[in-house]
Amino acid sequence: MARRRLTRAFFERSPVDVAPDLLGTLLTTVSPEGPVTLRITETEAYCGQDDPASHAYRGPSPRNEVMFGPAGHLYVYFTYGMHYCANTVCGPDGAAGGVLLRAAEVVENEALARARRPKVAQARGLARGPACLTLAAGIGRDDLGTDLCSARSRIYLRSGGHDVPIEAGPRVGVSRAAEVPWRFWIPGDPTVSAYKRSPRATIES
DNA sequence: GTTGCGATTGGCT
């Protein structure tokens, strides 16, 4: 039987609880070329205005306003002048929590994922890294604000149906709150991205 | 108005 979409209640919890629970879940994006499904293998939690590393730390702005809205929506941001990254909004309205989807394994329609990532040789590299994941899934600027819990959205998450092992450690590439262990991954999975500490990383409370 | 740099990636040394 088909698995149901993850519920609003799933996302209304703290991002620190949601992030590990997203490991092993299935992200499907439906486009005119067909569906692609990814099994999430790596995530990071960002805790709104309590978290110096979060885009929401300094309060609402045109860029981050989706994070301040209801849980279960997609926050897509553009960075380094060329990449998109995707988060699920988490926590109660206004808390501005989010979980960054960092890496995944392609489990349905690898052919389409490969067409979107023509230079990648190995299957495990198709969605290895947050900007690679959005490319393989076909997620971009237009998907900002998508309600993942709506029955009609073209992007949704479902339970993978299995418990998975989980490890936690510091987040990749953040220059503030660099020691907080809010990155979660499936240990040993070849699609998990390489850890890189930010060259400007400092410790904050 | 100007400047510095980012929740990154891939190509080159």
Add this chain to the structure above:
DNA sequence: GCCAATCGCAACC
């Protein structure tokens, strides 16, 4: 391992 690519945001002047 190092660094360029490339642009929007936000901090500063």
